[in-house]
Amino acid sequence: MNFKSKKKLIQGIVLSIVINGVIPVFVYNLLLNYFSSFVSLLMATLIPLGDNLYHILMYRKADAFGLFMLTGFVFSLLAFLLGGDERLILLRESMVTGLLGLIFIGSLFVAKPLIYYFGIRFSASDKEDMQGKFAKNWELPYFRFVIRVMTAIWGIALLGEAxxxxxxxxxxxxxxxxxxxxxxxxxxxxxxxxxxxxxxxHAKKRLNILTTIR
Structure with missing residues (x-):
C-alpha cells in the first residue's frame, strides 16, 4: 500500500468516526433540551444510518459497513418494539459484531472456516484461479492451520468487541x-x-517453502 492509499484510508476512517461518533454525541446532547433521552438517542442514531444509505444509493451497491449499520438499525427497532431501553439501542452494532463473531467461531467446526472463503472473495487475483490455489493448498495441514487460526482470531475479536x-x-x-x-x-x-x-x-513465506518441496 503506497502513501497515497494509506492517506486515503486514514482520511476515510477519521471521517467515519466523526459521522458515527462525534456528530451523534453532539446531536444527542442538543436534542436533550427538547426531547426525552430515549427519543434523542434514537434520532442521533439515524445520522450514521443516513450516511450509509446515501453511499448505498450513490454507488448502487452495499458495502460491508453499510450493511453492518443497516442490520444494527434493525436491532434498534426490535429493541424499541420489545420495550428495550436506551442502552439496548446503543448496543445495536455490538449485537451484529457479537453475532458475526459467533458465526466465525462456529465455522471452525465445519469443513472449511469463513476465512477460507473470504480469502477467495477479497483477493485481487482472478477468482477462479485463486479458488484453485486455495483448494490445492487446503491439502497442506499448515495451510488449514493458518486458515483456522485467522478465523478464530476474527471470531474472538468481534465477540470480544461486543x-x-x-x-x-x-x-x-x-x-x-x-x-x-x-x-x-x-x-x-x-x-x-x-x-x-x-x-x-509470515505464513505465506512458510507456505511457499512447503509448496516448493512438495
Missing part, C-alpha cells in the same frame, strides 16, 4: 459511551486487520 461494549454501556454515561464506542470498534478492527496482515505475510 462483550467489552456491553460491559461499558452499563458503566459509562450515554454521552461517554457514544464518544468512545467507535474508537473501540475501530481499535479492535484495526488490531485484527494488523494481525491478519502480519500473520499472513
Amino acid at each position: 462483550i467489552i461494549k456491553t460491559v461499558l454501556v452499563y458503566k459509562l454515561s450515554i454521552t461517554g459511551f457514544l464518544a468512545i464506542s467507535q474508537f473501540i470498534f475501530y481499535g479492535v478492527l484495526g488490531v485484527a486487520i494488523l494481525f491478519t496482515i502480519i500473520y499472513r505475510k
